[in-house]
Amino acid sequence: SAFALTEVHAGSDPANMSTTATPAEDGASFILNGEKLWCTNGTRAELLVVxxxxxxxxxxxxEKRQITAFIVEVGWPGVEIVRRCHFMGLRALENGVIRFTNVRVPRENILWKEGSGLKLALITLNTGRLTLPSSVTGCAKAALEICRRWSNERVQWGVPIGRHEAIAEKLARMASTTFAMEAISELCAALVDRGGYDIRLEAAVAKMFNSEAGWKIVDEALQIRGGRGYETASSLAARGEEPIPLERMMRDYRINLIFEGSSEIMRLFLAREAVDRHLQLAGDLVNPKASAGAKLRALVKAGLFYAAWYPRLWFGAGYLPSFGEFGVLSTHLRYVERSSRRLARMLLYAMMRHGARLERKQMTLFRFVEIGAELFAMTSACVRARMLQKRGEQGEQAAALADHFCRLAHRRVEASFRAIFHNDDDATYRLSQRVTSGEFTWLEQGIVGLNHALREVAHTIPEVPEREPVHS
Ligand SMILES: Cc1cc2nc3c(=O)[nH]c(=O)nc-3n(C[C@H](O)[C@H](O)[C@H](O)COP(=O)(O)OP(=O)(O)OC[C@H]3O[C@@H](n4cnc5c(N)ncnc54)[C@H](O)[C@@H]3O)c2cc1C
Known part of the structure; x- marks a missing residue:
């Protein structure tokens, strides 16, 4: 089967879609019209969720827009597999454009109920946001193995490259980050297996954190392999070297930061979850357009809430000797505990400073998300290390990996905290708008005009031949 949500003009914002299902006169069916883009498995599937x-x-x-999910059979009249799409990586992916022209879909083929399509899509994406963190952890493990071997084997300047500090640093970071990635995906999976838990937030953090951390690992692995990292596996084999497919890994990997909810969309989703509660409570208080009455009501509501909530953000176990059972990792967990409260306080201050505009201040909001994700990763790593230690499995090694990960994460968290109120966001945004307005097009001159030349010949580039014809 295949899942058909994306359209040419509806990517991250699926609510913008234009495919329509109009109730037919018989009342028992809908008439489906539109075109869906990049349907994975779409060129092979027999059933589609549209x-x-x-x-x-x-x-x-x-007016409330309704999006509905339908089960559609590929064999029905009016369903056309227009073409197979080809990508930078994932060359085996059977992915295509599917067009629907006056396709009659029986009402009983509605999944869930009319208008519940987006909710269903989000739940479906949750599954991807749990499997993807695990598969990218697999990539990180493979990259680690490649680099461990190569760092020992490859001798330059008289010593194995793994002894040079620049490579040693990368190796340590790869290992401890891989440990944290596995900890995150295993923790999320355990939470789901336990049942009765709304996993949306953790799944989004896991998708965002693991896909990005894994990308850095693949990038560094390629760097460690040097020119061989950039060479294709078949070319390496032809020269009699081990065909390690790092360049392919890089091509295949990159999409993980885009599909199943891009990195930016994950950050937006997480930021909204964090800010919404405050905006609901005190939004009118900081909204210059709110009436005096609305402000007064918000003041009472927010006053009652924050009087109890805010003091709690100053006191907690993080200042006391606690988490003792975690041994060397206890300092990290105390830091996580303190920082979680600091994060909540800072969010409140940011809302007071920016008011309702905070919702649009993505650079600021994303720092909050990054801190939250790092704290989650630190906790996951410490908890996993402790679990392995309790089971008598690699306890000391796991603690060393978790400790290293937490040390680095701690520095990143501190840098993000500092940048919340000390940054160049306004200057950055202003400059970006001058870029998009075309003020700096002169900067794009002085090259042989690759873009222009490519556009000129685009229509003459032959399509990649299909291995077998797609059905229509
Ligand atoms: C290989 C592959 C397989 C796929 N499989 C499927 C499938 O099976 N079914 C399906 O329905 N779709 C599928 N997709 C589509 C995929 O889910 C979309 O590519 C993804 O949703 C992003 O949409 P877009 O590419 O149109 O990017 P856009 O939405 O146009 O975004 C472009 C950039 O802007 C950023 N951006 C967008 N909105 C905001 C915002 N509000 N704030 C900040 N940044 C923003 C995005 O993060 C991105 O970096 C697939 C795509 C590929 C490449």
Missing amino acids: MARTPSKIVAGK
Whole structure:
């Protein structure tokens, strides 16, 4: 089967989709029209889950757009597999563009109920956001193995390259980050297996953190392999060297930061979760357009809440000798505990400073998300190390890996905290808008005009031949 959500004009914002399912006169079916992009498995699937816009509803006097999920059979009249798409990596992926022209879909083929499509899509994505962190951990492990061997084997300047500090540093970071990545994906999986837990936030953190950490690992692995990292496996084999496919790993890996919710969308989702509660409580207080009455009501509501909430953010176990059972890792857990409260305080200060504008201050918001993700990763690493130690499995090594990961994460967290109120965000945003307005196009001159030349010949580039014809 395949999942058809994305369209040419609806990527990260699927609510913007234009595929429609209009109720037919018989009342027993819908007529589906539209085109879906990048459907994985779409060129092979027999069944499709298609998201389409159904007639809007009026709720409390306002129009509410409805997106509904339909089960569609590829063999039905009007379903056309237009083409197979080809990518930088994942060359074996059967992924295509699918067009629907007046396809009659029986009403009973609605998944869940009319209007619940987006919710269903988000739940489906949750699964991907749990499997992906685990698969990218697999990539990190493979990269680590490649680099461990190469750092011992490859001798330059008279010593194995793993002894040179620049490579040694990368190796240590790769190992401890791989440990943290595994800790995160295992912890999330355990939470899901236990049941009765809303995993959306952890799944989003795991997807974002692991995909990005893994990308850095693959990048550094390529660097450690030097020119051989950039050479294809078949070329290496032809020269009689071990065909280690790092360049392919890099091509295949990159999409992990884009699909199943891009890194930016994960940050937005997490930031909104963090800020929404405050905006609901005190939004009117900091909204210059709110009436005096609304401000007063918000003041009472927020006052009651923050009077109990805020003091708790100053006192906690993080200042006391605690988490003793974690041994050398206890200092890290105390830091996590203190920093979680500091994070909540800073969020409140940021809201007071930026008011309702905070929702649009992505550079600031994303720092909060990064701190939260690092703290989650630190906790996961410490807990996993402790679990392995309790089981009598690699206890000391696991603690060493977790300790190293936490030391580095601690520095990143401190840097992010500092940058919340000391940054160049406004200057950066202003400059970016001058870039998009075309003010600096002169900077793009002085090259042979690759973009222009490519556009000129684009229509003459032959399509990659199909191995077998796609059905239509
Ligand atoms: C190999 C592959 C397989 C895929 N498989 C499927 C599939 O099976 N089914 C399916 O339906 N789709 C599939 N997709 C689509 C995939 O989910 C989308 O690529 C993804 O949702 C992003 O959409 P987009 O590419 O249109 O990027 P856009 O939404 O156009 O985003 C472009 C950039 O802007 C950023 N951005 C967007 N909005 C914001 C914002 N509000 N704030 C900050 N930054 C923002 C994004 O993070 C991204 O960096 C696949 C794509 C690929 C490449």
